[in-house]
Amino acid sequence: MSFSWTRVKALLVKELHDYRRNRFVVVFAMTMLPLIFITAPTVQLLTAPAVVSSSKLDARIGLALLYMLLIPATVPSTLAAYSVIGEREQGTLEPILSTPIRREEFLIGKALAVAMPTLVVAYAIFGIFLAITALFANPVIESAIFAGSHIPVQLAFTPLLAGWSIWVGIAISARSSDIRTAQQLSVFANLPPVAIVALMGFNVITPSTGLTLSLAAVLLALDALGWRAVAAMFDRERLIVGRRR
Amino acid sequence: MLEELRPTDRRAALVVEHLSKRFGDRVAFEDVSFEVGYGEVFGFLGPNGAGKTTTVRALGTLIAPTSGAASVAGIPLSAANGPAIRARISIMPESPGLYQRLTIAENLRCFAGLYELDDIPGRIERALKAVNLLDRAGDSCGSLSKGLRQRVALARALLNDPAVLFLDEPTSGLDPVATHDVHELIVSLRERGVTIFLTTHRLTEAERLCHRVAILNSTMRLLGRPDELRERLFKQSLGVRVRDPIEDPGPVFGDLPGVDGWRMSASGCYELAVSDAQIAAPALARALVDAGADILSLAESHHSLEDVYLQLIDEDVEAIRR
Numbered sequence A: 001m002s003f004s005w006t007r008v009k010a011l012l013v014k015e016l017h018d019y020r021r022n023r024f025v026v027v028f029a030m031t032m033l034p035l036i037f038i039t040a041p042t043v044q045l046l047t048a049p050a051v052v053s054s055s056k057l058d059a060r061i062g063l064a065l066l067y068m069l070l071i072p073a074t075v076p077s078t079l080a081a082y083s084v085i086g087e088r089e090q091g092t093l094e095p096i097l098s099t100p101i102r103r104e105e106f107l108i109g110k111a112l113a114v115a116m117p118t119l120v121v122a123y124a125i126f127g128i129f130l131a132i133t134a135l136f137a138n139p140v141i142e143s144a145i146f147a148g149s150h151i152p153v154q155l156a157f158t159p160l161l162a163g164w165s166i167w168v169g170i171a172i173s174a175r176s177s178d179i180r181t182a183q184q185l186s187v188f189a190n191l192p193p194v195a196i197v198a199l200m201g202f203n204v205i206t207p208s209t210g211l212t213l214s215l216a217a218v219l220l221a222l223d224a225l226g227w228r229a230v231a232a233m234f235d236r237e238r239l240i241v242g243r244r245r
Numbered sequence B: 001m002l003e004e005l006r007p008t009d010r011r012a013a014l015v016v017e018h019l020s021k022r023f024g025d026r027v028a029f030e031d032v033s034f035e036v037g038y039g040e041v042f043g044f045l046g047p048n049g050a051g052k053t054t055t056v057r058a059l060g061t062l063i064a065p066t067s068g069a070a071s072v073a074g075i076p077l078s079a080a081n082g083p084a085i086r087a088r089i090s091i092m093p094e095s096p097g098l099y100q101r102l103t104i105a106e107n108l109r110c111f112a113g114l115y116e117l118d119d120i121p122g123r124i125e126r127a128l129k130a131v132n133l134l135d136r137a138g139d140s141c142g143s144l145s146k147g148l149r150q151r152v153a154l155a156r157a158l159l160n161d162p163a164v165l166f167l168d169e170p171t172s173g174l175d176p177v178a179t180h181d182v183h184e185l186i187v188s189l190r191e192r193g194v195t196i197f198l199t200t201h202r203l204t205e206a207e208r209l210c211h212r213v214a215i216l217n218s219t220m221r222l223l224g225r226p227d228e229l230r231e232r233l234f235k236q237s238l239g240v241r242v243r244d245p246i247e248d249p250g251p252v253f254g255d256l257p258g259v260d261g262w263r264m265s266a267s268g269c270y271e272l273a274v275s276d277a278q279i280a281a282p283a284l285a286r287a288l289v290d291a292g293a294d295i296l297s298l299a300e301s302h303h304s305l306e307d308v309y310l311q312l313i314d315e316d317v318e319a320i321r322r
Helices: A005-020 A023-046 A054-089 A093-097 A103-136 A139-147 A150-175 A179-189 A191-201 A209-233 A236-241 B052-059 B082-088 B104-114 B120-130 B146-158 B176-191 B203-209 B226-233 B249-254 B277-290 B305-321
Strands: B014-023 B026-036 B041-045 B067-072 B089-092 B164-168 B196-200 B212-217 B219-224 B237-242 B259-264 B270-274 B295-300
Touching (some): A005 B104, A150 A209, B014 B052, B026 B052, B026 B067, B026 B212, B052 B067, B082 B089, B196 B203, B226 B305, B249 B277
Antiparallel strands (some): B014 B067, B237 B270
């Protein structure tokens, strides 16, 4: 039996309907959290003095863009951590696993359901941030952001970080015994990439082209292998009966 | 695609041969064998922890059996055949497992997609009509009573016209009215020729709904039609109530044709074990009249499936004690 995108779509549509009616997702993860992340970087740039040294300018821009990357790094982890254990706790996992769905289809459906709103929110927030910068920021800052490699890096790293965050969250969700533990663990598991980006943002690690490309390549490889690794960890029997064979 | 795997075993809807499942040292069920024919309603009875749900999960490819073999809807039970088997069956678990924030129609649409069904609106309509919920399709599942949720779960299980429908304790926790509704739905499915594997510990439910029943208590204890099981475990008997106790019942009952023995029950009735009630009953009436007893009632005693069940479970408890 081959991989079916019809089943992935059925699961994806169900998840999106569910999100739409989930107050936590709509209000907190998709509205409050992004608002928090856009306020700080905007203030950072709008309050920058007209004359500033190049290193200080880089630090301000780095910090502002770091906030932007925190959205794909943190928002999906909360949703992904809920994906499997949440189904189990509300008693819907057994009915859904009783259908012909394969574990790979289940995992891809869950991952896409987290990735889609995350990317929409992350890119929308970044778009708003760029618009505010273009309209209200000091021309020096504006040109530094628009002329440099910041925008392509931001666009590329957003899905890469989200991918990492989603697979880690789902992996933890598939092996956890309760939602709260899964969400806390997934936040911790997302600290390494956030830390690296933060070190680059503060110029502790110099963000050379080579380093940026290497980091992107590592994240891309992890994302590509992520679903296979999570599929291997997804034990239908353990999830149903709560114990190993 | 699902259609790649065709049923190879058309003998019966379910063929189970020496199937066992262990979780480490703990035996869930062991050496279970039975067959369920197409169109049959098969009751799977047993106390809590007997292995009923685990058997359903094993046959539904949710968990792997430790040993033994089976074919489900004509397809050999194996992990590789899991998706193909699951496409041909439906499992309604004890808990309905509905998405509370979604409407009834959205819940069913999701599952119709997971089964890759065609004509999804038509199938949803037919399934909801079967459980009398067509006018509630837009209701949120979170707003439904437990009985209605159970009906939605049943509609969900009917979406793919399953070759075998597994109902795991479908009336557990329901009030008498909701239980009656679910029973009526099962009766209508039985009349439509749907093969049903019903696990329950409600014996009247099994007696009313099932063509055959099996009693499981980790191992298979008994299998057959409810009346067969009663005959197998209990001798025919007659129950007699008289106005006043007979002074010396031994000579009255002792020499009657077809009577193998007698005892007085706690309620003051006489119970006579008989080999043939047709011969023994008239002779007993005459003997009682001759003895001057005023007969209040004389009837053949009927043992329920519950008596059969309790007898078996008592035997198991005794065996464990020994």
